[in-house]
Amino acid sequence: MPEGHTLHRLAIHFAKAYGGQRLRANSPQGRFTDGARRIDGRVLEEAEAHGKHLFLGFDSGEWLRVHLGLYGAWTFGDADGERSLGAPRVGAGAERAVRRDPDGFVVPPPPTGAVRVRLVSADGWADLRGPSACEVVDEEGKRAVQARLGPDPLRADADPERAWHTVNRSRTPIAALLMRQDVVSGVGNIYRAESLFRAGIDPYRAGRDLSRAQWEALWSDLTGLLRDGVRDGRIVTTRPEHRDGSAVDPVPREDAHYVAYRTGQPCRVCGTPVRSAQLAARALYWCSGCQTG
Numbered sequence: 666m667p668e669g670h671t672l673h674r675l676a677i678h679f680a681k682a683y684g685g686q687r688l689r690a691n692s693p694q695g696r697f698t699d700g701a702r703r704i705d706g707r708v709l710e711e712a713e714a715h716g717k718h719l720f721l722g723f724d725s726g727e728w729l730r731v732h733l734g735l736y737g738a739w740t741f742g743d744a745d746g747e748r749s750l751g752a753p754r755v756g757a758g759a760e761r762a763v764r765r766d767p768d769g770f771v772v773p774p775p776p777t778g779a780v781r782v783r784l785v786s787a788d789g790w791a792d793l794r795g796p797s798a799c800e801v802v803d804e805e806g807k808r809a810v811q812a813r814l815g816p817d818p819l820r821a822d823a824d825p826e827r828a829w830h831t832v833n834r835s836r837t838p839i840a841a842l843l844m845r846q847d848v849v850s851g852v853g854n855i856y857r858a859e860s861l862f863r864a865g866i867d868p869y870r871a872g873r874d875l876s877r878a879q880w881e882a883l884w885s886d887l888t889g890l891l892r893d894g895v896r897d898g899r900i901v902t903t904r905p906e907h908r909d910g911s912a913v914d915p916v917p918r919e920d921a922h923y924v925a926y927r928t929g930q931p932c933r934v935c936g937t938p939v940r941s942a943q944l945a946a947r948a949l950y951w952c953s954g955c956q957t958g
Contacts, residue, residue: 669851670894672714679712716850734797743789832872840868859902
């Protein structure tokens with residue numbers, strides 16, 4: 666499932682590539698026909714992310730809300746080809762000649778696969794496939810969704826005190842709390858494992874047993890890691906001194922993480938085999954040698 670940095674990258678892309686433009690909207694798959702009709706012909710005025718939710722705001726006062734879930738992805742096309750954000754990922758395709766209809770909208774190729782919604786501008790198009798949620802909501806509906814979400818470290822309005830209030834009172838393991846989107850929004854399986862490793866925190870430690878200083882350091886590090894993810898378009902959590910190919914740029918995939926997906930491999934810091942177990946319905950990774958706090 667795409668983590669929070671991907672949704673913020675999507676919001677940035679929509680704002681830059683489609684902001685201020687009138688868009689056509691349709692549902693080739695047919696499952697979003699009514700929703701597409703409500704935003705068809707409207708101008709995209711805003712794009713923002715909150716955790717794993719993307720909100721596209723139109724001049725009608727309505728918002729397209731998308732949650733990609735495990736399988737959702739946006740594919741973008743223009744004269745430079747096609748590329749995607751989400752899962753599965755599609756690399757850039759061959760350049761193609763762009764045609765426009767009499768109204769000035771680009772004429773995209775026929776959709777492939779189950780495209781839930783297609784947005785078309787004068788210069789390109791965006792296809793959404795496989796989301797877990799796709800709906801048009803008004804301002805009140807948007808606020809209702811966001812009220813259920815915890816603070817997103819990437820948002821200017823994030824309040825870490827709100828998350829701390831929940832963490833500090835909970836007997837639940839901190840690794841499970843970080844995966845709850847009503848506690849901290851945008852953190853997924855990789856960020857939770859890597860941030861806890863970097864903080865030296867035992868993932869099974871109850872939230873209420875963390876000190877205030879530990880929480881503040883964890884929040885600060887998560888914020889930095891997520892911002893790096895927005896900038897780089899990938900999750901890299903290792904420090905240069907802990908990479909096998911520390912001088913290589915960009916960082917190879919095998920050097921990108923401390924514990925995530927490295928079950929049984931030696932810890933990059935202490936050499937203890939990385940452990941894994943199921944927690945909060947996802948695989949948890951940690952180093953019992955380093956994470957004792």
